[in-house]
Amino acid sequence: MRLHQPRTLDDVLARARINGDYTPGHRAASRRRITDQLLELRWINALTVSAGTPSGPAPDMLLHEQAEEELRAVSQGVIHQDDAARCIARFETARDPGGALAFTCLLMLADREEGAQFWHQYAASGGQAIGAVCLYLMHVRRGEWRDARYWAKQVEALEDELCQYALVSTPGSGGVEVRLALPVAAAVVPEDAVREALEDLDVDQVDGLGTILQPSAELARQLNDLVTADR
Template sequence: MTSSETPKGSGTPRGPERWRTVEEALARVRIFESDYTAAHRDASRRRIADQLVELRWMQDLATPASGAARPAWPPLLLHERAAQDLRALCQRVIHDEDAVGRLARFAASRDPGGALTFACLLLLADREEGARFWLQFAAGAGQVTGALGLYLLHLRRGEWRDARHWASQIPALEREPCQYTPVAHEVVDTAQAPGGVAVYIDLADCGAAVPEAAVKDAMQDVDVELLEDLGGVPQPSPELAHQLEGLVAACR
């Protein structure tokens, strides 16, 4: 008899059982007795619990906010959705009216908001590792939009635990002073998502997008500085802010 069948007359319907909680699922787990120790059993239960929680979290990410229409993104396509949202986030950031000035200050004095703008340019130019470094710099300096970018970046990569970590950082960063938030967002408390939050980002159309081929051309001359224990980290040039101003103006 397979695990999906039940004896006749048992009164239990055939087919896979549906569990409402992780505890119910774990209570039905069966482990064959052989050479397994108590430590093996505990490790197996922890793995199953992690996988079930992760699945619940993915389903929560695919659930719209209250009153919104259900999106056509099944959980298996969440990485594609995150990739598109990350690109849209970057376009919104570089179109912000303060982006050029902040990027200029970043080249001179490492303004955290400018680090966010620079990271978005790197992402649009497909220079992901450098972008991740500067998103972490921005988030570490208290910029919540840097955490939003890292949340989407790790979702796109399928790195659920890292995405969950940055989602959980967003409420704390919202309370930091001197916020620069070029992209509106909402964090919703929910007991169903690990970290207790689900993130909704306003990615309404910002107008004509800056062509990514043009961004790549502008980023060709970006210097890469070798930092101890970090490897090569892209550095902005003083001219990059003027190039960004020209790219955005050409789209208007």
């Protein structure tokens, strides 16, 4: 049997036409999806282009590597704050977002991500802008662009909160662009020592989230010893 070959552009378009009901609502939804995808691509491109700026990492560093490096630098900066150990020590009774932030930065340095995202969200919801920054970096590192863009917007919303490292949020393509001016020579606590300090933490089961590690007064004492020895 000989197949019919389209002879004109109209023939091609006629064969490509979608059968069935296709309402203006469908067209509007398609436009929104395409617009969102284009904005996301522009946002990713803006991130990639800015990765080689003079104040940033080397141009040949991949975006997820840059995010990993910045996340660890931010985490080191947080645990070296003067009140980090005190915030963790009183967290059991006060549930201070600052204590949650310091604790989850320890988890990140020890590569213990179970519960880390939960505590970062807890800190960010309590007004800690650095918590939102860490979530932004976590999602960039994983290539989860929509989640990263969401937390970039939260950083912008919290930019009036006290935030070290001269955090700057400026309008970018399809959202906001997050830039960090990290300390050039920050003190560093050895990550092996952080892992050792976290070995005996208690855990709680949280519905829908599984096992969540909990900070303790003993951990606060160990953090204080580590930071003091590092100075």
